[in-house]
Amino acid sequence: MCPPSAIPLPETAAGLDGEQQQALLLLARRAVDARTRHGTDTEVPRELLARHPRLADPGASFVTLRIGEDLRGCIGSLLAVEPLARDVVRNAVNAATRDPRFSPVGVEELDRIRISVSVLEEPRPLELFGPELVRHLAVARPGVILEYRGRRSTFLPEVWEDLSDPEDFLGHLCLKQGSPVTAWEDPAIRVRVYGSQHFGEPER
Numbered sequence: 001m002c003p004p005s006a007i008p009l010p011e012t013a014a015g016l017d018g019e020q021q022q023a024l025l026l027l028a029r030r031a032v033d034a035r036t037r038h039g040t041d042t043e044v045p046r047e048l049l050a051r052h053p054r055l056a057d058p059g060a061s062f063v064t065l066r067i068g069e070d071l072r073g074c075i076g077s078l079l080a081v082e083p084l085a086r087d088v089v090r091n092a093v094n095a096a097t098r099d100p101r102f103s104p105v106g107v108e109e110l111d112r113i114r115i116s117v118s119v120l121e122e123p124r125p126l127e128l129f130g131p132e133l134v135r136h137l138a139v140a141r142p143g144v145i146l147e148y149r150g151r152r153s154t155f156l157p158e159v160w161e162d163l164s165d166p167e168d169f170l171g172h173l174c175l176k177q178g179s180p181v182t183a184w185e186d187p188a189i190r191v192r193v194y195g196s197q198h199f200g201e202p203e204r
Helices: 018-038 048-050 084-097 109-114 132-142 157-161 166-176
Strands: 058-065 070-077 115-122 124-128 143-147 152-155 190-194 196-200
Touching: 018 058, 018 084, 018 157, 018 196, 058 084, 058 166, 070 084, 070 115, 084 115, 109 115, 124 143, 132 166, 152 166, 157 196
Parallel strands: none
Antiparallel strands: 058 070, 058 115, 115 196, 124 190, 143 152, 143 190
């Protein structure tokens, strides 16, 4: 499950100001349009990185595509392994072409699609399970990565808007990876949590 789009926000603790957010959204839009219309790749302009050095730093992102309230694609990275701007471009293209839940975006859809970006903080371990995990999540409401018996799934912090009950949130997270709905109660689970800065294009 991926978050709804939102209007770009002022600078937050995640480190991106409004101009940087808009630059990433424009990059994502150009990348989706270029791949969908022409089958071409989008390079990150050097002058953009010179103007916004923060976007050249390693970063992890999720890119979400929506038509109205309907999800049209969502792909992302959990770890910062390449420059943030490049990570956004790659995930934007993958959200449009490689989300296994959907067919590739068509040219006729481009004018109706809204793009949003979530920039993730570095995940950190959380040594809790069962009722203690539920109590913590009810207050903190972070993004969650849940690993269980070789399977892994994640929900962004924005998913709390749709799944506000912690047990429901964890149950859906287990189902997303193909594990039993109560797997989160098993002491064998591994949990990491993270925050994110979320912003997006206005409604089209």
